[in-house]
Amino acid sequence: MHKLLVKTTLKNYNVYVGDNSLEEFRKNLSANHSKVLFLIDKNVFKKCLKIINKILPASKDYHHIIIECSEKNKSIKTVEKVCKYLSNNKFDRKSVLVSIGGGVLGDVTGFCASIYMRGIKCYQIPTTILSAVDGSVGGKTGINFNGIKNLIGTFYQPDGVFVETEFFKTLPRREVISGIGELVKYALIIPKLYNFFLEEIKKIYLNREVSIEVIITSLKIKSEIVNKDEKEETGLRKILNLGHTFAHGFESASDYKLTHGKAVFYGIICALLISERLGLIDNKIITQFLNDFGFINREKFVNQLDTQKIINFMKSDKKNFNGTINLVLVSKSGILTDIPIKEKAVFTTIEKFKKMFG
Ligand SMILES: NC(=O)c1ccc[n+]([C@@H]2O[C@H](COP(=O)([O-])OP(=O)(O)OC[C@H]3O[C@@H](n4cnc5c(N)ncnc54)[C@H](O)[C@@H]3O)[C@@H](O)[C@H]2O)c1
Structure with missing residues (x-):
């Protein structure tokens, strides 16, 4: 123990x-x-x-x-x-x-x-x-x-x-896969643990093997962040929200047909796409990410979700300020928080994401 x-x-x-x-x-x-x-x-x-x-x-x-x-x-x-x-x-x-x-x-x-x-x-x-x-x-x-x-x-x-x-x-298989979504987040937040999380995620996906090590490592990362910014006041804790504003939009627009973790996974892909659009990361990071995590199965019905409906839910997210969508994004030098993004850019990103799944 x-x-x-x-x-x-x-x-x-x-x-x-x-x-x-x-x-x-x-x-x-x-x-x-x-x-x-x-x-x-x-x-x-x-x-x-x-x-x-x-x-x-x-x-x-x-x-x-x-x-x-x-x-x-x-x-x-x-x-x-x-x-x-x-x-x-x-x-x-x-x-x-x-x-x-x-x-x-x-x-x-x-x-x-x-x-x-x-x-x-x-x-x-x-x-x-x-x-x-x-x-x-x-x-x-x-x-x-x-x-x-x-x-x-x-x-x-x-x-x-x-x-x-x-x-x-x-656990039903869809809930096993849902758990993976939040783990993918840790892989990006702590780049030196990217390969560790990738291997652990593969073991969970293929054999349902959840090691004590992956649980402890995840909770250690989370608790260290929470210890420094318990109530999301300094901005540090917000890095844990990577992909979550998109995720809440996807979840709500699908009437919760999409699991939370799967929505977070899709949200992370959208956050990477928008980060690339803003020149914060190179396209090869996205290519690498999709090569590594592309084995996670896709839900075809996501393509049918109405993009504007997803955005409307994103606009209600409590991380926004003054009616502008605020996102957590990925940059070469680490995770960035509170980045205001125009609705049009969010729309184009979601459309691009859907095409990738088409
Ligand atoms: N407070 C936080 O920091 C935090 C962080 C991440 C997510 N969340 C919230 O957690 C929720 C998602 O959690 P979740 O993915 O555990 O979903 P969940 O609690 O809805 O459970 C998923 C499904 O699995 C079933 N289930 C649970 N344990 C089972 C078991 N051992 N065997 C068989 N079936 C089982 C449940 O009945 C449910 O149908 C979201 O509402 C999200 O907002 C909160």
């Missing part, structure tokens, strides 16, 4: 990865708390009951709710349901919320924990590759609102993260 200490201004916490991480969860839970509410993803409950049955009795006074998880349910309605349960069952300030699910449930759980009684303890047990290598750490919580992704949310760090890779065995 590996342990990683995440340091933030308000709280330090440990991430445990691998064998015995759930044993660590039990030890953590035995500390000073009253009731425990487990929020469990419905698919995880169905497919991973054996592991779940080992987790639940970790606490004497535990409750659980099964939640059907999708972007549509990452909503104020789900938050209301959880908060009502907490209130009706007299959960107090020493209560604990635990997420057993992917990034959707992790974001909802963190948000509920941050607002109930002005904040209660929260633990994350991620069950998707995507949430294990990214979403479970860093303290961004949120829900979709008014048709806009992650519009409402808080910065609220968990009290511990416990990654049990057994969960990944039941």
